[in-house]
Amino acid sequence: MRNVFVYCELDDNSVADVSLELLTKGKSLAQRLNCKLEAILIGHNFNGIEKQVFKYGVDVIHIADDKRLSPYTTLPHASIVCKLLEENEPQVVLFGASSVGRDLAPRVASARKCGLTADCTSLEIGDHFVKKDNKEYKDLLYQIRPAFGGNIIATIINPDMHPQMATVREGVMKMEVFDENYKGVINRLDVSKYTNDFDFVIEIIERHIEKSKVNLKGASIIVAGGYGVGSKENFKLLYKLAEVLGGEVGGSRAAVDAGYLEHERQIGQTGVTVRPKLYIACGISGAVQHRVGMDKAAMVISINNDPHAPISNIADYNIVGDLAVVIPKLIKYYKENSK
DSSP: OOOOOEEOETTTTOOHHHHHHHHHHHHHHHHHHOOEEEEEEEEEEETHHHHHTTTTTTTTEEEOOOGOOOOOHHHHHHHHHHHHHHHHHHHHEEEEEHHHHHHHHHHHHHTOOOOOOOOOOEEESSSSSSSEETTTSSSOOOEEEEETTTTTEEEOSSSSSSSSSEOTTTTTTTOOOOOOOOOEEEEEEEEHEEEEEOGGGGOOOOOOOOSSSOOHHHHHHHHEEOGGGGGGHHHHHHHHHHHTTEEEEEHHHHHHHTSSSOOOBSTTTTTTOOOOOOEEEEEEOHHHHHTTTTOSEEEEEEEOOOOOOGGGGGGGGEEOOOOOHHHHHHHHHHHHHOO
């Protein structure tokens, strides 16, 4: 009853990055609880996909393979996950906070009559007892996420109902292989026992997917701008700096809402979560909503005319000045001193 389950999303018959990140975190949680890590794979034609999964320390893979299960549709996936959780009674179940996870996890939580914490930025196992109604609870999952519009960081626990469920956004957790030679057990499910005909009432006739041309998640250098950049025209300076450094351009929600750049470049609680080696924050105040999307950057440089902006509290280097003056000097200096 104490095992950790991770629902693994598929992207062109490969496990999605967010799921591999959750397997990495799930393994550490399972080790803390002294239990097994189990993965759920639902789709068709996996073709040795277990090789991608086992090396993250997975002890059991539950595979539901049927051509009707790919691409994702809500009803059959929800039926399989619900019945699998009913049979195994895990303590923790994790989903990616993607379009699929945000559709599936609430349905499963409702059917299992348990809690669900969405968009977590951290997950830990509590190291002390929690007292409630004269009862003591140990080894609870601490589900940590921004709350009240991002103004505070809340720690949420669910002592009464199991499983404890959470969704986590892509890029929040690290993706690390546990053991390249790790081997677990494969449990192949009889799909007919976990679904009914009504589950397949919806059929996807045609599907079109347009790949994003912006790769913020994979960028090692990001030049990000906020509302303080001032205009879409001023953002051209950021694009020039990013081009010189070989990086990508991102921005805060305020900059996106103002029309300075497109939504797919938004970083933060309602955008992309990134982990670059270098993050240059230009005209960004540093609200909590933005910081949760970039505070895992290896180095942060802030360029802001306000020396007291909140971003200065997490930046490794603070440059106080006008962007229109500072950025051209950075570009000139880099070109003169790089080979």
